[in-house]
Amino acid sequence: MSLSNINEFIPDISQNIPEPEKRVVPFWTQDPNVIFQYPLEFFPVEQMALEQKLNAITRLVLILTLILFVMTKHVRVLFVTFLTLGSIAYYGYVNTPKKENFEGKSPVDEMVVTANFDTSDVFADPNITNPFNNTLMTDYEKAEHKKPAPPAYSEETSKFILEEVKGLIAEANPEQPLINNKLFRSLEDDLKFEQSLRPFFSNPATTIPNDQTAFADFCYGSMISCKEGNTFACARNLARHST
Numbered sequence: 668m669s670l671s672n673i674n675e676f677i678p679d680i681s682q683n684i685p686e687p688e689k690r691v692v693p694f695w696t697q698d699p700n701v702i703f704q705y706p707l708e709f710f711p712v713e714q715m716a717l718e719q720k721l722n723a724i725t726r727l728v729l730i731l732t733l734i735l736f737v738m739t740k741h742v743r744v745l746f747v748t749f750l751t752l753g754s755i756a757y758y759g760y761v762n763t764p765k766k767e768n769f770e771g772k773s774p775v776d777e778m779v780v781t782a783n784f785d786t787s788d789v790f791a792d793p794n795i796t797n798p799f800n801n802t803l804m805t806d807y808e809k810a811e812h813k814k815p816a817p818p819a820y821s822e823e824t825s826k827f828i829l830e831e832v833k834g835l836i837a838e839a840n841p842e843q844p845l846i847n848n849k850l851f852r853s854l855e856d857d858l859k860f861e862q863s864l865r866p867f868f869s870n871p872a873t874t875i876p877n878d879q880t881a882f883a884d885f886c887y888g889s890m891i892s893c894k895e896g897n898t899f900a901c902a903r904n905l906a907r908h909s910t
Contacts, residue, residue: 694718694759695725702726721759725752790817791873793824795838798831799869806875813875819868832864 695702701722709727711720732748735741791814793800800816817824833847840846851857872882893901 692716692719692722695722696756696759702729717762718759721755725755728752728755790814793817793828793831795831795834798828798835799867800873801870802873802875802877810875813873816869816873829861829864833860 692705693701702725705719705722706726708715708719708723709730711723715723728748728751732744736744791800793816797803799819802813806813819825819828833851836850837844837847843849851860871885872878891897891900893903
């Protein structure tokens, strides 16, 4: 067997070698300090990302500007530099991919994290028998006071509710211990599962005793009426006559 025939049975391992990942470096308009963090990158090379190439060109422009200004003392050097940097900034702004802010914490999650707020003392935790923590008839027998349900639109609470509902499915089918592994095998299954929970939600009032005053104030608190003596409300009911 010749050497050429042996090579046919040897797998080409070069195809399985992953390409080195490009270092993620922000553009200098987003973080000006990046110009000083990589002082040896003056020339753009093929392995660099677009942001790195523009940063390297910017460093080269600044170094050449410093040298020319020291040698010539002409103000026009600074003018050309500002014009060049502006062109680089515009080119980078147009050609760098924009990151969409669709993924992020909800305002409720941001408030909880910023204020270091402990929600365990305020809200009741969802459970398998009652994932959305609505007030059940059996709750009136068990406890005199029931905490409100946490906001279901919170990212953390939403994940917790999904896990509790999955636990409810497993508990309702004890004869199939691996039913969740069969039902939720892909991202599509999880998406359909989340969409199936749309008809279910936490009611406006989930406490014991029911805070009817706060709920009524939320619904009708900002409504004005002539019976209360509000002049604007009384004037709304006056007939308009044109002459």
